[in-house]
Amino acid sequence: MGNIIFIHFFLLGLLPSSVLFPLVYGQSQQGFISIDCGSNSSYTEKITGINYVPDWSYIDTGRVRSIPSNRILSDLERQLWSLRSFPQGKRNCYNVKVKVGTKYLIRASFLYENYDAQNTVPEFDLHFGPNFWVTVKLGLPQTIIHEEIIHITTSNNVKVCVVNTGNGTPFISALELRPLENVSYETVSGSLSTYMRLDIGANNNTFIRYPDDVYDRIWSPPVPISGWVQIQTSSEVNNNDNKGFKAPSSVLNTASTVADASAPMFIPWGDPDQSTKFYIYMYFAELQTLQPNQSRTFKIYNNGKLFYNRDVSPAYLNENVIYSPAPLSINATHEFTLVMSQGSTMPPILNALEIYKVMNFDRPTTNQGDVVAIESIKKDYKVTKEDWQGDPCAPKTLAWGALVCKYDASDPPTIIGLNLSSSGLMGEISRNISNLAKLEVLDLSNNNLIGPVPEFLAEMPFLRVLNLAGNNLSGQVPAALINKMNKASLSLSLDGNPNLHVTATNEKKNDILMPILAAFGILTGPVMVQPHSPQNSHIEPQSHGPLDQHPRRRYLYADILKMTNHFDTLLGEGGFGKVYYGQISNGTEVAVKMLSPKSGQGYKEFQAEVDILLRVHHRNLTSLVGYCNEGDTKMGLIYEYMGRGNLGSLLGGKGEVLRWKDRLQVALDSAQGLEYLHNGCRPPIIHRDIKSSNILLNEHFQAKLADFGLSRAFPTDGDATHVTTKVVGTPGYLDPQYYISFRLTEKSDIYSFGIVLMELITGRPVLVKSGEISHITKWVDFNINQGDIYSIMDPKIKESCNVNSVWKAVDMAMACTASDPTNRPTMSQVVSELKECLNLELNHGNDRQVDSTMSIASTFDNELGPVAR
Secondary structure (H helix, E strand, O other), X not given: OOOOEOOOOOOOOOOOOOOOOOOOOOOOOOOOEEEEOOOOOOEEOOOOOOEEEEOOOOOOOOEEEEOXXXXXXXXXXXXXXXXXXXXXXXXXXXXXXXXOOOEEEEEEEEEOOOOOOOOOOOEXXXXXXXXXXXXXXXXXXXXXXXXXXXXXOOOOEEEEEEEEEEEOOOEEOEEXXXXXXXXXXXXXXXXXXXXXXXXXXXXXOOOEOOOOOOOOXXXXXXXXXXXXXXXXXXXXXXXXXXXXXXXXXXXXXXXXEEOXXXXXXXXXXXXXXXXXXXXXXXXXXXXXXXXXXXXXXXXXXXXXXXXXXXOEXXXXXXXXXXXXXXXXXXXXXXXXXEEEXXXXXXXXXXXXXXXXXXXXXXXXXXXXXXXXXXXXHHHHHOOOOOOOOOOOOOOHHHOOOOEEEEEEOOEEEEEEEXXXXXXXXXXXXXXXXXXXXXXXXXXXXXXXXXXXXXXXXXXXXXXXXXXXXXXXXXXXXXXXXXXXXXXXXXXXXXXXXXXEEOOOXXXXXXXXXXXXXXXXXXXXOOOOOOOOOHHHOOOOOOOOHHHHHOHHHEEOHHHHHXXXXXXXXXXXXXXXXXXXXXXXXXXXXXXXXXXXXXXXXXXXXXXXXXXXXXXXXXXXEOOEEEEEEOOOOOEEEEEEOOOOEEHHHHHHOOOOOOOHHHHHHHHHHHHHHHHHHHHHEOOOEXXXXXXXXHEEXXXXXXEEEOOOOOOEEOOOOOOOOOEEOOOOOOOOOOOHHHHHHOEEOHHHHHHHHHHHHHHHHHOOOOEEEEOEEEEHHHXXXXXXXXXXXXXXOOOOOOOOOOHHHHHHHHHXXXXXXXXXXXXXXXXXXXXXXXXXXXXXXXXXXXXXXOOOOOHHHHXXXXXXXOOEO
8 A cells, every 4th residue: 555645734824925816807706795804995806806895884893904014015915904903892793784595605814914013913702693603813923814614694694703802902804705506515504614625736825716716715735745746737627516616627627646656645634622523525637638548546535434435536627526415423533545446557636625614603693673673773873882792692791781681592582671871862762672572671761862752662562661761852651651650560760851741541550669670770769750659669469378477588579670680690490490690689699590481380389499498497408588479470489599500510511520528528418408307397398309400509519408399298197107199309310119109208308319429429410311211220230239339430539539438428329229218218327427428538648537426517517407397
């Protein structure tokens, strides 16, 4: 086979002084969008003949700059002479109108060339809509970088954004969009990012793009390759393939082959991100007239496996493209090899090569109707806020200020709050506001708005807060708005409009809950159309039975809106509903769990959890700060905030690793909370849903049990040994005996706790589907019978823990999950054994000896606290 020849590929972004693009007129630029970022006029670029336009109609931020005049060389394309820099704002975006459903090659170009005399090359991110695209790393001031994607548009505009990451001022030199044929570059899913595009047979410093390439792809030469020789022809190569690739004849009429006919052509590449998926496109055309006794056939392999199922025999002066119809299997490196077939007299050739990375731009964009509406409002009022760039709600970290967006996993983000108070607005109230279909809160106060209060505001079905105070509005307030206010379905503020008139209606007036306004930070005090008594500004909700025994813990729905900033930050979601981050008035952080109308649980579980948490108190049970109970759609529980989240997410994530000592502490904390429920409450309480996601951790990794909606009191009267009840719980954690018999005892909780203990030891999911579902208890039992404790330990902890401590914990976990409930320990026994485990671990590696009866008890506070009754 001869010696293997390695090719070291890299993209040559800089156009050297000797590079010239031949100018050929007559080639169509239909569909081309060519934007010179920083130019002040349109022009035709002399080297390529491409028509460029200035960028001022595509963006309204940034500063126009130019590279030093002494760096403008004769062969430097004009679109690179100027640039637009963005010293202000986190994200700055170009908004380009496109044709929906069109496949585009989208290219952003960058040349720094010390335009700011700082000689410090910046580094920043490039986003495509709300999605991360690439980090722009120029390296040297003279480097030209072209970042490209191939993408099918799903709307009539695309947004290309530069994002400041704190490593210098972002900028952009040119933005170009080229329509492709939809049959070309097809993918199973996702878009494509150009990894390399090489004219394999080209001489060094020969770059080819438009007009040779009808799609304006840029073809670069590879570095010189030892052992390879170039072949070429002056004849035209036909490129009319049926997939629309159409490589330029000037690319196809050169090729490379090997000097040693027996040697393969070896093409390796890789990516630091080993999860990257690639598509490859190889271009072949025979350039030599073969004699009757000559033949050129070869095979293509990828990582030693046949890539193409038949021999390749390039046609004379005709393009042949062989490509991957699906992404290449994931590997750290790919090694393509072209090997001469048996019986062939000529070695392989390769004319050109393209490799693309798969890009999944799957972050949902804001509801398109909301995007059109808010951009129209921005235009109507000439809003110049720095952060009003790009997608209004996505990504969440870059959402526009003054907006409140609602994020739902199943729907695009929507705008539900708009606060343009004190923004210098002039003119009438924009009709475009009515197109924010889900808007709940609107604050236009303290501006210079004139004209009437429009009727359409009363027709917005979700609007509940409207603040128009402090303007110059005039005329009659629509009766429908007053009626909504009087029915308490709208909080309305009109103070400070001396020419505005209100006609009383016959509708019965109810007080309005002003804290709704405060939820968006849009009022400093209660301002109403008609005066109202301050003591009535907070109306207690309708009585709902036992919950009314705890009025000091009851919060209004308006208070919920305030503390969560209108559900701005989602922490998680469970069977009950969604959990949001919040802060109450004294700055205390809280987690707010709201009952979903679609929840399989309901008011009964809601009331059960409130009832239990108002009665039980232990350092290892989550504390209930309060609750909201204003009807089926406005029920919520307010807990203390646990900053580290839940144990399940921590074990399954890729972030901070819990040491074995910390895992034992979490287990002990959880066990003590469960022991309190079983032994410290009268009557005892069975949790019924112990699992890792219901164990929460605070900033100090102290663990607390949570989610008591399924909890059940256990009878202690007479000789009762169990409760016969319907089966509830989580698959994998559910006690098999309880599932079979419907008999609930405290041993059901102990089984579930044993499963959690196994998770802490192994780092393994409870249920793993590999051909068939394998439960963690079976996996542990099988492996532990081999006598090798390391085979079941989480690899993240096995190097730095006391093996005896782990053995003891494994024994306890297996005892907790014994098939016969009578063989399972009590929670008091579990707590005692876990203290011993922790003592062994703390003593490991010359750590201080901890007395299991004194020190641990004082550290973890084993007292039961007040007995729940």
